[in-house]
Amino acid sequence: MKKHPQKAANVMATNKKARHNYNILETYEAGIVLTGTEIKSIRAGRMNIKDGFAQIHNGELLLSNVHISPYDQGNQFNHDPLRNRKLLLHKREINKIAGQIQKKGVTVVPLKVYLKHGFAKVLLGVAEGKKLYDKRETLKRRDQEREIRRHLKNVLR
Template sequence: MKNENVKVVATNRKAKHEYFIDDTIEVGLVLKGTEVKSIRQGKINVKESYATIENGEVFIYGMHISPYEQGNIYNVDPVRKRKLLLHKREIRKLNSSIMQKGYTLVPLRVYISNGLVKLELAIAKGKKLYDKRQDIAKRDAQRRIERYSIEKYRE
């Protein structure tokens, strides 16, 4: 992201714990009007969502956008599948990447850039339990080193 006009609306913090992130891509979303208003209020959840490629198009499933309070008959299903906007060559690249064993498409965050709702999509590989333990051990060791250096600095 190069622009300063970016407001992060939702993040998938669980993704970096559950997956190895290989590559990311910025994609657009096909949304209804009341969904955009709800996203601007921050009423979106991407924790349990995932993306798939169907018939040369990319769709996201499980992304929950709460219905807009002031919307009436124009509100839509909060967890409906939504189309993602990509160029054909980007879709082909994603398709070839996820054909490899263990790779999937995981949304990392939703943000508003220059008035448009964007999604950061990652090509990721699932972690095993021992990988997660290694990450936790590394974080713990780093925390201890920082704590020790701060204590030394204070003396």
């Protein structure tokens, strides 16, 4: 019997700023506990994870400062846009993250939110903050690589 190819994950939001401001040490995929109107807003692409972060509270990982706009057709049961949302991870993964964020300058940031088999998932990155000179070095290296690709493209024509 032939297997169906897996559908590509539908990316709903990305945090481009995170890769610029942080060195990503490790990534985790986590589920998000959402209400009905929140998942409808996410499917409509109305969320912002730019300023988001995750923190451990009472042994649970909570996603904070992520804005999910209220659903347009929602009524009095609409959600609070900036509420803390519980993330679904195994206990050993939460403990591992807790050990990593004990170090100074290490935090957990959401990198992207996507739909996988109908469920909203968030890709979390355990990240270490970059210094200003590291950010400049990254930009400089990216510009040099772009220039090299452009030059090779013109030479190969």
